[in-house]
Amino acid sequence: MRSWIILVCIFLGMLYSCKYDNYNEPESFLTGNLIYEGEAINLGNGDVIIELWEDGWQTKNAIDVSVAQDGSYSANVFNSTYKLVIPSSQNPFQTIVNEITDSDTIIVEVNGDMHLDIEVLPYYLIQDVDFSVIARDVSVNFSINQILIEDSKSIEKVYLYINKGQFVDLQWNIADASMEAGSIEDLSSVTLTVTVPELTPAQDFVFGRIGLKINGVEKMIFSQVQRISF
Amino acid sequence: MMDRISYILLLIILLGGQACQDNRFLNEEPNDVLSEEQVWSNQTLILGLLADLYNRIPEYQTIENWWNFSDFDEAFGSAYSDYWRQKNTQWNYDEWAFNWDNYYTYLREINLFIQKANSDLADWLDENDRNRYIAEAKLIRATLYFEMVKRVGGVPLITEPLTYDFSGDPTYLEHPRAKESEIYDFILSELESILDYLPNDVDIKSRATQGLNLAMSSRVALYAASIAKYGVNTPEVSLPGGEVGIDESKANNYYRKSLEAAEKLLKSSIYSYELYLEDQEDLSSNFANIFLKKTNNREVIFVKDFQLQSGVTNNFTVENQPWSGTEDMEGGRMNPSLNLVQSFEKLDNTFELLQVADENGDYYYYDNPTDLFKDRDARLMGTVLVPGSSFKNKNLDIWAGYILSDGTVISGDTYGARKVLPDKNEEEKVVGMDGPINSLEFTAQSGFYCRKYLDPTTGSGQRGVKSEVWWVRYRLGEVYLNAAEAAFELGDKSKAADYINTLRYRAGFKTDLTAADLTFDRIVHERKVELAFEGHQLWDMKRWRLAHKVWNGDKVDLTQKPWKADEVSNRVYALWPYKYYNPGDENDGKYIFKIVLPAEVTGADYFRMGNYYSYISDEVRNNNPLIVINPNQ
Structure with missing residues (x-):
């Protein structure tokens, strides 16, 4: 019995000593x-x-x-x-x-x-984002604002991504719609529509946002994530 | 008491004296290490050193690293431990990088070998032997530099063993990265300088030969050329110091070198390599046999060899044999994708998609599942085991279930699951022993198994036996493709067509392609179908700067244009056969096919600009501040 108590004390002592062995955590x-x-x-x-x-x-x-x-x-x-x-x-x-x-x-x-x-x-910002829903079709209307006029780069493509959860981008999506730059007529009013696929487990909302791909630039700029109910 | 202590003391003194007497102890020759002089006085030991250097040649996708084939769109990894490969989206920047300590230690040992072979230690050797050893070591060194430059671009070019002088200041050992083009130039000039010292013997497969030298030159020059030519499409993938990227003006010169080396091997009468063509009747088996037959094989140039009962065998067949006929408790881990299978042309030189359904979406019915693949490039059946074919005289059992007239599917969730069909009383098999069943490992989840490199010898599928099929690193088929590509890029389309047609003839094509048919898409396509599962895909896609287009991260459907070089193909698709169940109907018992996305495929390959040249770790750059970082990372 006594040896047990001694062992436990040593163990507790070891735990206590840890405090002194280690560095402080970043504060x-x-x-x-x-x-x-x-x-x-x-x-x-x-x-x-x-x-x-x-x-x-x-x-x-x-x-x-x-x-x-x-x-x-x-x-x-x-x-x-x-x-x-x-x-x-x-x-x-x-x-x-x-x-x-x-x-x-x-x-x-x-x-x-x-x-x-x-x-x-x-290079660009996506603004005036307006989502609308008809049945399972999620539509979005938005404008593209070119910020960098000097040293500018052209648009390659715009995407509408939707996802079940709130992370939404190229890699995190369940469906997307896209439009090549050549098909964009008016930068101040672009419309994209995507149909929400069957979701398992069923849910009556998705998260969506717009992504803009610039020519010769790999990473996209996005609009704010929005929750869309349908 | 006193007595005992003095006895002990006396004993210690006596023992001490004993130990001192024998001064041979300190001069004894170690019996577990061989000295330089010993090694370099015996041909067998020199060969042993060389064998070690050969054995350490770095590679990427091989039959020993077959799981890497399922990292891209060529194959699906049908094992629990490989599912992440199809869920995974982007690659880290340090993917395909290498461990600098390992590679430069290896390089130092090659340099030491060359230094010793040139020193007076080796003076006693016959001049031819000595030159051959040096030439072999230089070829291995060139191979190592090729492997490094493919992965990270220009690296420090070290051709002498470096030695630290213990002065406390190691900065004189720091070398900056050479230009990418300088590394390619070094490899090509080394190869040229050693050509005559290598043997010209078509039967030497696992050591360097003149054939290997020329085949390698054509490949290396082709890589450099296409980086120079197609690098202009990705101006951001370059460094101001030239460590990454090659100037466009150099392209044609490299293409000429590639063509020259390839043509020397193909045309010069002193070389007796030729395409393997032993079985005119069954061109598919003939194609598979290129990789299986070790005797009278004049196509294979350089291999990593294996031998049964020697301890040097490979597991490829054990791990990839069809599950229905498995000789052990595993198999079927790598399934060729539909993306690859549908790329094989019809024998009339047209690209027809597999005829699964008509324009209304009604399925076509096939008596035998192999009928779907009829009249196609013989290389298809030589590369892939399709539903309805057999392996080791056992028929494969690939079908995903019964489909009823209303489209309902009856299937099971284990290998060969049994259920009662409508209007029947007894249980029967409702899914093949080989699946395909989603998420069940070892089934043909893509609908196909791999045939290339699969060993048909009895016992090759047993863990206790394994396989002695060799890994082909260079073969003449590739040299034809190199020559065709180089000729095409130099504007000589008819010559390019000649070389490609030679290969296509062996694949069963009767109508030649004309010069006008030849396009860049054709070149890319021909390499894809000829060289599938031979470890070329990643490097080819990188040098053509196609990787970021084909694996762009967009989740797109299976391409309808398999002939197009830059068509997006970043998710592995499957083709599942079903048996039609409708007793009394004329189609009862026939097969239909569905194109499906396997459940485990949740990601889409995303190759970023920063993946073209892999990340060089902070540690390397801390040790040598002269090393610059690769672009876009």
Whole structure:
């Protein structure tokens, strides 16, 4: 019996000691959005990555932060100074040159929870989105607004994606409709229609949004996800 | 007490003295390591070194890595452990990358071999032997560079073993990435320089020969040429330093080199390679036999060989044999897709889709399921086991169930499940032993099994026996295709047609293609059907810059245009036969076919621009800051 008690005490002691062996967990949250003129821009799930680099270590490995489909990001980091970079990998926007670093690198001093919106220049924005439903046909009317006039790129295709859940993009969808750029007559009023397939288990709503593919740019820009009942 | 301690002390001193006496101990030759001098004084040991280098040649899709065939649209992975391959959508940027430590260690050992073979250690060797060893090692090195440049583009070009001088500053060992074109040029010039030192013997298959040298040159030059030519379609896939991307102006020069090497092998009378054509009556079996027959096979140029009862055997047949006739507890893991099957032409040179239903959607009825595939390219039946065919003299049992006149399907959820049909009293089989049954592993979930490389020898399907079918790395059929493509790109369409027609004749085509018939689509198509399951698909799609178009992530239906090179094909489709059940009806017992999307196919392949050249890890770039990152990642 006594040896049992001793063993348990040793075990408890080991648990307690863990507190001293390990590093502190990262204490601060760095959150924010990718924005244009104050509005968050919408992207594909995990399409865009933000890299956080911390100087002063022997080897360099970035902390990769995925940007969510609504343009927000969140990273749990240590208090320190980071260099924030959005790698130029086929993103549907251009980064803005930062005045302090004279490049697209942004220096972020994290000391406690912090909110940082990052201003970017999207090639296009999808606006005035208006969904309507007839039976199982989901229609949407929207306008396309070209933001970057200089250094512009042409539109390749527009898509309407719908999904059962709230993640909606190229990879997350149950049905889509699309239109080639050549068929678009009026950028201020484009209409797409998709029929909702049979859903198992049955549900009387879907989530939908528009995606715009730019020529020579792989990742799409989207409109806000909307819940559509039918 | 004192006595005992002094005894012990005395004993220790005596033992110590004993140990010191024998000073041979410190000079003893190790008996588990061979010294350089020992190795390089014995031909068998030198050959052993070389065999090790051969054995480590990196590859991607092979009969030992057959699951990678189901990563794209060629095949469906019909095993629980492979379903993720069809659910998966995009590939990570580090897919198809390699471990730099492993590859550069391997490279260092090749460089050491070449260095030693050139040193006075090898002076005693016969000059021909010595030159052959060096030539072989250089060919292996060229192969390694080819494998690296295909995966990540230009890499540091190291041709001497590097040695650290322990000065505390290793930066002098850092080398930047060479240009992609420099790597290709290095490979081609190396191959050219060693050609005469290699043996010209059509029977040598697992060591380097002149035949391999030329076949490899034609492939390597063709890759470089098409990257130069088709790279203009993807200007974003390039780096300013040329580590990725080749200048367009170089394309024709590479195409000429490719054609030259291929034609030397095909036309020069000193080389006696020829297409395998032993069975004129059954061209499909003839095609399958290219990969099975090891004697009198003048088509195969270079292989990874296997031998029964030697410990070096492969599992391909065990894991992919038809389930209905399996010799063990598994099989049928890789199912060729309908996407591939419908790509095989009719023998009148037309691309006709498989005739499943008429324009009203009414099914056609077939007495025998193989009738659907009649009069097609012989390579279809040589590559794929279709419903109604047989393997090892056992008929396959691929049918998905009974279909009634009102369209109702009666089927089961296990291999050969039994149920009572309407108006009958007894249970009978309502689905084939080979399925197809959704989500049931080892059934032919695509409706097909693979024939290429499947060993018809009795026992090859047993885990205790396995198969000695070899893995063909280079064969003359590909050289014809290389020559055709290079000639086509250089504008000589009639020459290209000649080469393609030679291959097509062997596949049963009686009408030749004319020069006017030849298009880029034709070239792409011919490689697809001739070289399916031979590990070419990914690299071909990359070099033509078609990968991001064909695997674009859009969930599209099965293509109606299988002849079109850039047609989207990113989901694996299946063709399921059903037996028609309607007693008294003239069609009772006949087969109909349905085109279905297997339940496990939930993703669509999505090849991103950043996948063209795989990611180089942070670790590599930390160790060598001169390494630049690949584009679009």
